Each structure stands twice: as structure tokens, then as C-alpha cells.
Ligand SMILES: NC(=O)c1ccc[n+]([C@@H]2O[C@H](COP(=O)([O-])OP(=O)(O)OC[C@H]3O[C@@H](n4cnc5c(N)ncnc54)[C@H](O)[C@@H]3O)[C@@H](O)[C@H]2O)c1
């Protein structure tokens with residue numbers, strides 16, 4: 001069996017080699033010629049899986065080690081009778097870590113406070129719910145807009161999009177969709193942006209294309225720059241708008257989900273799906289071996305510090321998003337790589353998730369908050 005896999009898929013050779021010959025390729029530039037005699041195609045979000053790529057090939061199974069599936073033409077796969085599987089939720093914890101690291105950065109560098117503010121989330125899927133639960137468990141006033149999930153029985157504080165737009169922090173976690181009643185392409189346009197108040201924090205870590213970037217630049221100018229932008233996803237990646245980079249508080253190259261565990265889990269989930277498709281017993285490699293435990297470190301929570309500062313400094317000890325923002329700005333300035341955006345992603349130094357770090361504390365309140373924000377917690381009774 002011939003398996004073509006994106007070279008940025010961690011552990012692909014280690015996991016899939018017992019199933020067939022694994023060839024690693026650049027997913028962004030993949031052609032029909034390269035896949036035509038493959039049986040299995042394993043991709044990440046940079047590969048457009050279309051009729052053009054697959055028609056006339058021997059590919060029978062496509063796996064995407066990602067949460068988002070907007071790069072895959074699912075109708076075409078069904079038409080060609082090609083099985084498909086993605087990795088729902090694989091990096092939801094990583095994206096939530098990104099959100100809280102960004103808020104930590106804004107607090108520590110500009111004293112932008114979020115703890116007692118109104119938080120609005122767009123999209124209540126695996127990522128949105130993880131982010132929502134963290135805010136809710138910390139004790140924040142949090143609401144969510146998800147007109148599709150609202151109809152299910154999930155309990156959450158569902159509100160209108162208008163109400164979300166009046167919040168102090170808005171975090172976007174909807175997929176990119178172009179059709180249907182609730183299509184998200186351009187859903188945060190000029191009209192919606194006009195409703196944002198000065199001082200708002202907007203975090204975009206879902207997909208580029210959900211916010212209208214031109215309108216965002218205009219609104220930023222209208223508010224005299226008094227809007228905090230945290231941008232991980234962009235229109236037209238990998239050629240991103242440098243005007244927008246310049247005004248963003250945090251600009252990163254679509255790495256919100258790039259924790260070591262999140263990326264490995266993506267590969268592992270696709271591996272499981274392929275084994276299932278091939279009707280193979282999954283015993284050959286177990287999950288414990290496929291996903292790193294992380295370097296379990298521990299932090300003593302300092303309950304004396306201000307709560308928001310304690311949270312911020314602890315989060316930053318494990319993942320400080322400023323490192324990714326600085327790297328992006330430096331690399332674009334230096335501009336020696338042909339494709340800075342993809343280079344940064346390919347050479348990303350993964351980080352561990354907050355949950356790989358154990359918080360030790362005598363203080364119950366501090367422990368509870370640290371647990372709520374994503375750490376593992378051990379309460380010290382002596
Ligand atoms: N930046 C990153 O690294 C990164 C990492 C993971 C996921 N993502 C993106 O985040 C998206 C969300 O991830 P997820 O795991 O929560 O996906 P999911 O499929 O579990 O959930 C998506 C949610 O969005 C809701 N939704 C759909 N249309 C909506 C609309 N018009 N308004 C509000 N909500 C709407 C859906 O009902 C669903 O509940 C993914 O589609 C992916 O594109 C980005």
C-alpha cells in the first residue's frame with residue numbers, strides 16, 4: 001500500500017509504516033501527479049483536496065490530521081467513493097491555551113483586564129466549548145453565539161450575535177463555510193464591526209475569511225487604534241496582509257493549535273480511522289506511545305499575587321504567545337525565506353499544553369482557578 005503524507009504531520013512514518021510505504025511530501029504544493037498511484041492520502045489544512053487532485057487516482061482513503069475541514073471537498077470525495085476522516089477536537093486544548101496566553105500577554109504588557117469583563121464566544125464546538133468552559137469555571141460572565149448548537153440540548157448561555165458584539169472580549173471559533181443559512185464567510189463584516197466598542201479584544205483563531213479584513217482595518221482606524229487584535233488566522237494564507245500584522249497586538253502564523261500533544265493527537269486519530277477503515281486491530285501502537293505526556297513540570301501558585309497576574313504569569317511560564325508573535329515579525333522584517341508564513345509553521349517549536357503542568361498550592365481558590373484555566377492541579381494539605 002502506498003501512503004502519501006504531509007511532511008508536517010508528526011509521527012507519520014513511525015505510525016503508518018507498518019501499513020505500507022510512507023512518502024512524505026510538501027502538502028501546500030501537492031499535485032495530482034504525486035498522488036495518482038497512492039492508496040492513502042494524509043493531509044493537513046494546507047492541501048486543497050479537490051476533484052482536480054484526486055480524480056483518476058487510486059486513492060481510496062483521505063485522512064486530515066486537523067479539526068477544520070474547509071480544505072476538503074467532501075462532496076467530491078463522496079462522488080469518487082473515497083473514504084474520509086479528520087481529527088475532531090484534536091487540538092482544542094491547544095487553541096484554548098492560545099486564547100489564555102494572548103489574554104495573559106495583554107494583561108502583563110498593557111494591563112488589559114479580562115477577569116471581570118464580559119466575554120463573548122462565536123462557535124460552540126470542540127474549541128468554543130473548551131474556551132467557554134474555562135471562562136465559566138474561572139467565574140467570568142461568558143456567553144456564546146452558535147445558532148446551530150443552540151437548537152440542541154447543550155447547556156450554555158446562548159445569546160444573539162449582537163450581544164456578542166457588545167462584549168469586552170470576543171473569541172472566534174466558528175469554521176469557514178460558504179453556504180447554508182449560517183455561512184460564516186465574511187460574517188464579521190463592516191456592520192458587525194461597527195458595533196464593537198473601543199477597547200474591545202478580538203481573538204481570531206478559527207479561520208481566516210470569517211472576519212472581513214478590509215472592514216477590520218477601517219474599524220481600527222475609526223477607533224483610533226483602540227481595539228486589541230489577536231490574529232492567528234488570515235485571509236489568503238500564506239500571503240497575509242502586512243497592514244493587519246502591523247496593527248495587531250499579537251500576530252501568529254496559524255499555530256493556535258500547534259501544541260505537541262494536539263498535533264500528535266491529530267496524526268493518531270487519523271491512524272485509528274485508517275486502521276478502522278482497513279478493519280485492522282488497533283493493538284499495534286497504543287495511544288500512550290503516540291502522544292507525548294509532555295514534560296510534567298510544576299508551579300507553586302502564588303496566592304499573594306493579584307489573581308489575574310498569578311494566572312497570567314503561570315500561563316506564560318508554559319506558553320507565552322509573545323514568542324510566536326516576535327518570531328513572525330522578525331522573520332517578515334528579515335524576509336530571507338521565500339515563504340515566511342509556511343517556514344514559521346514548518347519550523348515551529350511546539351509547546352506543551354497547560355494540562356501537562358501540575359499546580360501545587362495550599363490555597364483552594366488559587367488551585368481552582370488554575371485548574372479552570374487549563375492546568376492540572378494538586379491541592380497541598382500540609
Ligand atoms: N487556529 C488554529 O490553529 C485552529 C485550530 C483548531 C481549529 N481551528 C478552526 O476552528 C474551527 C472550530 O473548531 P471546533 O473544533 O470547535 O469545530 P467544531 O466543528 O467542533 O465546531 C464548530 C462550531 O461552530 C458552529 N458554527 C457554525 N456556523 C456558525 C455560525 N454562523 N455562527 C456561530 N457558530 C457557528 C457549529 O455549530 C459548531 O458548533 C475549525 O473549523 C477550524 O477551522 C483553528
Ligand SMILES: O=C(O)[C@H](O)[C@H](O)COP(=O)(O)O
Nearest residue numbers: 044045046066067068257258
Ligand atoms: O483545523 C485545525 O486543526 C488547525 O487549523 C490546524 O492546526 C491547522 O494546522 P495545519 O494543518 O495547517 O498544519
